[in-house]
Amino acid sequence: MELSRRLSSRGYRRTRQRDAVFDVLAENAGRPMKAEEVLVLAKEKAPGIGIATVYRALELFVELGVAQQVHLHERSQHYEVDTGHHHHYMVCVSCGSREQLDACTMDKLEDVIKDETDFLVTSHCLGLWGYCSSCLPGKA
Ligand SMILES: [Zn+2]
Ligand SMILES: [Zn+2]
Ligand SMILES: [Zn+2]
Structure with missing residues (x-):
């Protein structure tokens, strides 16, 4: 399993609590x-787990590349499993x-930036707000 490999390659062990945190992310991919x-x-899988352990596991998973932080322009940080x-x-x-959008044309903008400036873009964020299909104004 990917998680085991990534953990052991960095000298970390799998624990029931780390497994619980990872399973929650994996079961909620796209959310x-x-x-x-x-x-x-995670408490349903590993009773007794606390918020500090969850935070540490999430940070570790981000560091190992199995999870990522999701930039949602909200005060709290969100996480999801890293699907690559x-x-x-x-x-x-x-x-x-929240609805996942797979299309991203920001690479075109990054090409323009590369051509026209000396700035090196290494990442970007894109915020999209509006109405989902059930909330469209005027919908009965
Ligand atoms: Zn993008
Ligand atoms: Zn942003
Ligand atoms: Zn809605």
Whole structure:
């Protein structure tokens, strides 16, 4: 399993609590979660796990490249399992739901920046807000 390999390659062991945190992320792929949300579900798998352990596991997973931080322009940091697939999220301003968007044309903009400036872009963020299909204004 990928997690075992990544952990052991860096001298970390699998623990029931780390497994619980990773399983929660993996079972909720495509749904960025706050540490507090991870904690609630991880407790079902590893009773006794605390928020500090969840945070440490999440940071470790990010460092190992099996999870990533999701930039949602909200106060708290969100995490998700790292699928290696670049994507963004569209956020409904009415119900708060988040929909994954796989298309990203920012590389075209990065080409323009490369051609026209001396700036080296290494990452980008893209915030998209609006209405999901159930919340479209005017919908009965
Ligand atoms: Zn909505
Ligand atoms: Zn992008
Ligand atoms: Zn941003």
